[in-house]
Amino acid sequence: xxxxxxxxxxxxxxxxxxxxxxxxxxxxxxxxxxxxxxxxxxxxxxxxxxxxxxxxxxxxxxxxxxxxxxxxxxxxxxxxxxxxxxxxxxxxxxxxxxxxxxxxxxxxxxxxxxxxxxxxxxxxxxxxxxxxxxxxxxxxxxxxxxxxxxxxxxxxxxxxxx
Amino acid sequence: xxxxxxxxxxxxxxxxxxxxxxxxxxxxxxxxxxxxxxxxxxxxxxxxxxxxxxxxxxxxxxxxxxxxxxxxxxxxxxxxxxxxxxxxxxxxxxxxxxxxxxxxxxxxxxxxxxxxxxxxxxxxxxxxxxxxxxxxxxxxxxxxxxxxxxxxxxxxxxxx
Numbered sequence: 001x002x003x004x005x006x007x008x009x010x011x012x013x014x015x016x017x018x019x020x021x022x023x024x025x026x027x028x029x030x031x032x033x034x035x036x037x038x039x040x041x042x043x044x045x046x047x048x049x050x051x052x053x054x055x056x057x058x059x060x061x062x063x064x065x066x067x068x069x070x071x072x073x074x075x076x077x078x079x080x081x082x083x084x085x086x087x088x089x090x091x092x093x094x095x096x097x098x099x100x101x102x103x104x105x106x107x108x109x110x111x112x113x114x115x116x117x118x119x120x121x122x123x124x125x126x127x128x129x130x131x132x133x134x135x136x137x138x139x140x141x142x143x144x145x146x147x148x149x150x151x152x153x154x155x156x157x158x159x160x161x162x
Numbered sequence: 163x164x165x166x167x168x169x170x171x172x173x174x175x176x177x178x179x180x181x182x183x184x185x186x187x188x189x190x191x192x193x194x195x196x197x198x199x200x201x202x203x204x205x206x207x208x209x210x211x212x213x214x215x216x217x218x219x220x221x222x223x224x225x226x227x228x229x230x231x232x233x234x235x236x237x238x239x240x241x242x243x244x245x246x247x248x249x250x251x252x253x254x255x256x257x258x259x260x261x262x263x264x265x266x267x268x269x270x271x272x273x274x275x276x277x278x279x280x281x282x283x284x285x286x287x288x289x290x291x292x293x294x295x296x297x298x299x300x301x302x303x304x305x306x307x308x309x310x311x312x313x314x315x316x317x318x319x320x321x322x
Contacts, residue, residue, distance in 0.1 A: 009207055012222075015214030102213075148206055160210050161191050161223070 001113040003140060006147050008078075011105045013158045016087060019099040022157055023059075026077065029153055033146060035063035035075055050083065054101070057081040070117040070132070073143050075150065076108040105154055109147035111139055165287040165295055169268045171303050176242075176263040177311055181318050186255030187221065187246065190317045194225060194241055197313055201306060203227035203239065218248035218258065234291075236272040237303045239310065240265045262314060266307040268299055 030036040044060035059079040066072050084101035155162045198205045208224035223243040230236050242263040249258040276283035287295070315321070 006206060010209040010211065012209070012211035012213075014212070144204060144206075151207065155210055158212075160212055161188060 001111075001117065003111040003136070005109040005111070005140060005143050006107055006151070008106045008108050009151055011107075011151070011154055011158065011160065013103045013160065014101075016089060016098050016100045017103060017158055018096070019081065019084065019101075019103065022103075022154075023079075025157060026150075026154060027061075029150060030061070030063045030075065030077075033065075033150075035065045035073070035146075036061070040064075053085055055081070055084045057084060066114075067111075067139060067142075070114055071136075071139055072112050072114060073139075073146070074108075074110050074112060075143075075147055078106045080104045080106075103158070107147065107151050107154070109143055111136075111143060164284070165270070165292060167270055169270075169295070169300075171266040171268065171300070171307055172264065176265040177307070179260075179262040179264075179311075179314060179318070179320070181260045181262070181320065182258075184252060184255055184257050185246070185249075185260055185318060187243075187249065187258075188255070190314065191223065191243075193313060193317055194310070197310055198225075198227040198239070201229070203229045203237075208240075218250040221246040221249055221258075230272070231299065231302075233273065234271060235295075235299055236269040237299075237306070238267050238269055239303075239307065241310065241314070260318075264307060264311055264314070266303055268295075268303055 027036070027041065030041065031038075041061050041063055042059065043062045044058065046058040048056040048058075050056055057079060058081075059077075061075075061077040063075040063077070064072055081104070082102040084099050084103075087098055087100045089096050089098045152162045195205060205225070205227045208226050209222055210224075211220075211222040213220040221243060222245055225241040225243075227239050228236055240263075242265075244261040244263050246258045246260045249256045270287055271277075271283060276286065
């Protein structure tokens with residue numbers, strides 16, 4: 001069973017940002033809310049060198065949190081960074097190395113059932129479904145709040161409206 | 163006309179508002195978001211894009227909201243700041259060219275309980291609750307869509 005909450009919601013910023021900082025803060029945010037640790041978050045990291053010293057990055061994260069014996073929360077993050085190059089910016093008299101490019105982040109969140117739930121049969125499953133209906137609604141609400149807060153966090157970092 | 167899985171309330175291309183001039187995007191954005199909250203909608207953003215360009219930024223914001231009216235009917239409303247071009251900061255907000263599109267629709271059986279028995283789903287929609295759909299749900303979502311339309315036009319200073 002899979003219940004989708006956010007479906008590939010997109011944030012796109014074309015301009016200058018501190019990308020390593022964004023990457024670090026997003027990771028910390030997921031760690032703070034208990035969805036990830038250093039070892040089990042990143043599922044893909046591709047960096048391609050492009051002409052004129054520019055880079056293209058494709059990064060995927062899969063963050064999970066077990067909620068009960070039956071359900072798991074999932075938050076997927078996909079980065080696509082096009083034409084990224086380093087640039088220097090003067091901020092309050094201090095030179096800062098930033099990155100210029102097209103930064104796209106997509107966030108999806110969903111609830112999946114565990115094998116334990118899938119193995120339930122017939123009447124037992126029907127009984128659990130009836131009992132769990134309210135609980136599932138609560139879980140949907142909880143993941144909706146967590147994932148929209150994460151989405152807002154990214155927007156705020158990039159200086160987008162929230 | 164038979165009632166299917168969803169029913170669109172908006173005109174085929176949505177309600178389109180075009181505007182060129184001074185726009186307080188921040189307050190418009192906040193007002194639409196607050197409207198959704200006030201009307202018990204679950205709000206999320208499908209897209210939030212900003213492109214930094216010399217001639218002024220380009221914005222695309224796709225706002226989506228859902229409200230479960232009961233166990234069978236859900237209202238979905240979308241507001242697309244489809245493309246706000248040449249956004250430049252001026253004294254009172256921003257100047258720019260905006261195209262805003264409002265869409266609303268009703269989704270029936272959003273839990274997909276009738277998925278395996280489409281014939282009964284058809285009977286239920288077209289015989290049992292058809293009257294309720296047209297006399298209760300439809301006016302409700304239509305009024306909400308028009309209320310949102312008024313709010314956006316008011317924020318842009320357009321004639322309502």
